[in-house]
Amino acid sequence: MNDQSLSPLHTLEQQDAFIGRHIGPSADETAAMLETLGVESLDALISETVPEAIRVEQPIPLPGPKTEQQALAELKEIASQNQIKRSLIGMGYADTLVPNVILRNVLENPGWYTAYTPYQPEVSQGRLEAILNFQQAVLDLTGLDLANASLLDEATAAAEAMTLCKRMSKAKRANAFLVDAEVHPQTISVIQTRAEPLGYDVIVGDVESLIDEHDAFGVVVQYPGTTGAVRNFEPLIEKAHAKKALVCAAADLLSLVLLKSPGEMGADVVFGSAQRFGVPMGYGGPHAAFFATRDAYKRSVPGRIIGVSVDTRGNPALRMAMQTREQHIRREKATSNICTAQVLLANMAAFYAIYHGPEGLKTIASRVHRLTDLLAAGLKLKGLELAHDTWFDTLTLNAGNDRDRLYQSAQSAGFNLRKLGNTQLGITLDERSDRAEVEALWTALLGADHGLAIEQLDAELIARAASSHNSEADSTLYVCNSIPTELKRTSAFLTHPVFNQYHSETEMLRYLKRLENKDLSLAHSMIALGSCTMKLNATAEMIPVTWPEFGALHPFAPVDQALGYKTMIDSLETMLKAITGFDAICMQPNSGAQGEYAGLLAIRSYHQSRGEAHRNICLIPTSAHGTNPASAALAGMKVVLVGCDDQGNVDIDDLRSKAETHADELSCLMITYPSTHGVYEEGIREICDIVHQQGGQVYMDGANLNAQVAVTRPADIGADVSHMNLHKTFCIPHGGGGPGMGPIGVKAHLAPFVANHPVVNIEGPDVGNGAVSAAPWGSASILPISWVYIALMGGEGLRKATEMAILNANYLTQKLSEHYPVLYSGRNGRVAHECIIDLRPLKDASGITEEDVAKRLMDFGFHAPTMSFPVPGTLMIEPTESESKAELDRFIEAMVKIREEIARVETGELDADNNPLKHAPHTQADLIDPEWNRPYTREQAAFPADWLKQSKLWPTTNRIDNVYGDRNLFCSCIPVEAYAED
Missing domain, CATH: 3.40.640.10 (Type I PLP-dependent aspartate aminotransferase-like (Major domain))
Structure with missing residues (x-):
């Protein structure tokens, strides 16, 4: 009998760690997968897979893993350093009331935030x-x-x-x-x-x-x-x-x-x-x-x-x-x-x-505007001068030499206002504003004895509005023309039924749930998208996002009110530097593609600072992400493509030739590692050296960083700059297509050239550097997700995650290779964190395409892997470390059954056009169709695997006509009649 209560304390603490909750396979499953691969241990697998020249043997210098309770308690203490004042700064940011039905059922709901x-x-x-x-x-x-x-x-x-x-x-x-x-x-x-x-x-x-x-x-x-x-x-x-x-x-x-x-x-x-x-x-x-x-x-x-x-x-x-x-x-x-x-x-x-509908929005907007009118009227009555006669929610005061005193008075009353120039003060009201706030602002700016009564002033404004337009005496008080008559909205808006029928919480809740039930997310099954790293977004990581200490801050609030954010961001930067080996981190880019752009701008500025502004050639392998050449073009560079060999690796001879040819103009190389083809290229150090020898810089695309963490480091490999997809490797969820964060790590020589900000100066980069995003630290409120993930995993857990991602990918590759051609592999026949299966031979033999396979996977309850990228006619599969062997085996079973169906098409047993793959996905409408005329059963269509009889996500439409949609572009809500007609 195993009495765990008698285990050493250290053992019990380890067993309570988060690592085992993040990583899908159990110890027994791990052993079984290693046996399938014919290797004795994870260390042996890593030795077989990752080139020795770039392997990191020393652990990441990070604290040990924390429990969920420890990590959240520490972050809560950090968050408490933020001061939450009423920020009436404006500049495109306003406080708002998040309807609780949306907060709980969308923002905090994995059915919405884990979807792709x-x-x-x-x-x-x-x-x-x-x-x-x-x-x-x-x-x-x-x-x-x-x-x-x-x-x-x-x-x-x-x-x-x-x-x-x-x-x-x-x-x-x-x-x-x-x-x-x-x-x-x-x-x-x-x-x-x-x-x-x-x-x-x-x-x-x-x-x-x-x-x-x-x-x-x-x-x-x-x-x-x-x-x-x-x-x-x-x-x-x-x-x-x-x-x-x-x-x-x-x-x-x-x-x-x-x-x-x-x-x-x-x-x-x-x-x-x-x-x-x-x-x-x-x-x-x-x-x-x-x-x-x-x-x-x-x-x-x-x-x-x-x-x-x-x-x-x-x-x-x-x-x-x-x-x-x-x-x-x-x-x-x-x-x-x-x-x-x-x-x-x-x-x-x-x-x-x-939820609010057109009338509700009118109420909100009218209330904000009315309060602004009243605030303005009181300030004018007491002698303060306004810069404008028109406004919606923002007033600018000509305060002269009194500006700083008024600003400080407002601060003492709990309000952050906006300083404009040397003499002006800005105030922006919002949805949270009310009459008490207007009165508090009067007190702060006019003194406690201002003598204004908001109800009386409101009544006077209404009375004067009814009888005005003919007396100059009214001009000091009458502000109801703050929106000029010719600029008042007269056109209708939000007339579609969807904006006019879900105003009770009951109806709204049901509408949200109806939509959620139509979609596949990580709450349903593995999403094995190559290059997209759809791993667990743990609940503990998500909780801080909705803490008011992080959510309620204006991005331009005084920095001494955001000390918690500074502590958290500095800490996260330290973590990322330890993981990547870079000397500095720029947190501003709020997507991976924007990280590419920001990194290339830093390279461009670096060359300019050395009197080499003519360096504008960017070498890019033909296998690169499509954003790579686009980012290079936006950074003012000319793209020169570098070929790949038959194994999908960069053609080093072609690279060397082009680097020498363009030596005087060479700015940089953009490369993804492990490669877009899912392998660790053996020649990566030589590739970086070739570029450096010709005076160029190396930009490493961080899309595949999940296969690097703790087993190698981009800065050690030879990269000068790399972006980190926090929404991939570091667990920020994809949210159905965003949010994302793409901070960049840079070597010390590039650190002065990364983005700064015109409103809030960032320590480190040159002061004159322009911004790449609206806010100084991009999408700052989701950075706690990555902070919590790294804190929960520690250096030990991060290495285990990478090892398991590689194990899961190689196990999946081994099992699928018995049925499908695997396009690329690296040393010892291993792949990195993803593999590409080649469906082109099967298409030639059967007519079944990669799209047919993708749609048929929906009948098995799976989202398709990445389709036709980076090679047309293929599927790129990345299981991540979060999926259990049981889930991998379900996916493998689905792919094997699909291969068997393809074989039946090849032999003629199934008709080339009338088969489960060409008709996929199958809906409930298919099953109840009285005119079923297909040479396979309804059960084969909708329940091709036994586990689906216990739980099944039904596709809500049949296969969609892409060509029709492009030829008949219609991008607004469908008239209800269209559904009724159908």
Whole structure:
């Protein structure tokens, strides 16, 4: 009998560690898989797999693993260092009330946050409907024709708007982009950062004057302005259009409930942040940016667009239309490298709009505006001067020499206001504001004896509004014209039924659950997507995201109020430096693709600092991610492709030849390691040396970092800079297509050249460096997820995770290789953390494609692996360390049964077109169809494995027609009648 109560304390503590909960296989399963591979231990497997020249034998210098309770208690103590004051700073960020039904059932729900990007729409209809609702809300409020499924943040959306203008403007010889001085400063900085390597001239000032003085391809304005003014831009837009320039408006989504839409004014692009639609400020993110434009520009829209198509039964079905991700199509000719959206946050914003509906949003917006009117009236009555006569929610005070005293008085009362220049003070109200807050602000700014009564003032404003417009005496008090008559919204919005029927919590809850039930997530089964590392997002890691100590901070709050964030971020940077070997970390990029871009900009600036600005050649293997050449193009580099050999490795002779040919202009090499083909290239050190010998830098794509942690380090291998996908290796969930974080690690010589920020200066980088994201530390509120993960695992656990990821991948490869060709392998026939199976021979023999296999896997309850990347006609499979042997065996069984079905097609036993693979996925509608005319049974269709009879996720549509969707682009909510007709 094993009496655990008599075990040594150290043993019991180890058994209580989180490591065993994160890693799927048990000790017995691990032993069985090692036996299958014919190796004695994990150490032996690593020795067989990872090249000796790059292996790290010493443990990562990190503290030992913590229990969940220990890690959360430590992080709670760190979080308590943050001071939560009312931040009325504005600048594109406003506090909001997250409806609890959305908080609990979406943000905190693994059914929503562990799902993948909806590339397989038949098991993603819930998310797709939510994003379509987001697009519809944006279309209605902006007054434009077409909206995308969200971007990273408002500032990067502005940069995307600029490149769209350049591409679509008919002012082809113009090279100037005009930015109004009333645009948020962080947005201006990101625009300038994007423009410099592209060679655009960014001119900041009063665009009403600048448009007369310059030939421009585009103009951007802020509506309302960063200091609060609500301006009519119609004359400017007409003038810009006359000069063939396009006009972009950065808009406040809540203000558009009351304001005339920019689309109605004639704007060509409208973008902004959806944060104040029920998403916490979170010290800067993650927040969904919205982006809308005209139908004529749809081929240049960055990011993804959700559209309506039909399935094989002719029913309406949703999919990613024109899966723009244009970097994969245009590569170095791309104008965007956007890969990650902010789907989880876009969903929250859409549900916020649905829950409140048009009338609820009008109430919220009107209350915020009314309180701002009352605040302004009181301040004016007591002699304070306002900079503008118009506003929605933001006032700017001309405070003169009294500015700092008023600022400090507000601080003492618990309010963070905004300093503007040397004499002005900004105040932005929000959804949390109420009459008590207005009175508290009066007291802070006017003194306790101000004598103002908000009820009396409100009544006077209403009375004067009824009898005014004819007396100059009213002008000191009457502020109800703070929105000019010609700019008041008259057009309807959110008229679709979805925005008008789920206003009780009961109905909203059921709607959320209906959508969730349509989608496959990690809550259902393994998602074995190659390169995407869909591992466990543990509940303990997720809990701090919704702590108010992290969620309630404004990104531009005084830094002494964010000491908890500083401690946590500094600690996470120390962890990541220990793991990667880099000397410095830049936390600002909020996606992997943005990390690529930020790293290349650092390389570019480094060369410029040495008088070598002419170095602009970027070598990229042909196997690289599509974002690599796109990022290089955005960083002002010219791409030279390097070939691969028959084993999928970089052709070192070709690399050496091209590095020598371009030696004088060589800027860098971009390489993924382990390779995109899923193997540890033996020549990686030589590859890095070749580039360094010619004066170039090495950028290592961190997409496959999960196969490096604790067994090797990118900085030791030879990388000068690398991004880290925190939403892959370090457990931030994918959220259905975002959020993500892509911080970069750099060697010491590159550290001065990474991104800084114009509002909050970051220690380390040069002060003059531009920003790549709107917030100083990107999507800061999800960084605690990675902090908790590393704290829970410790150095020992991180190594075990990598070893198990490699074991699971090799076990899966071994078992599948008995039925499918495996395209690439490394030393000793091993793969790294993923493998590629080649379906092209089977297609030639049977007509069955990789898409058929992907759709048939849905009938088994699995999401398809990565399809046709990096090699067309293949599936790339990555099981991660979090999946148990039992789950791997279920997936293997599914793939074996699919292979048997393919064999039956090959022999003619199954018809080439009328078989379970070509008809997959099968829905409940198929099973109850009285006209079943297929040469296989309904049971074979829907229950091809025994375990499915106990639990099955049903695809809610049949296979969707991609071609129809692209030819008939329709990206707004489906009329209810369409469902009724079907």
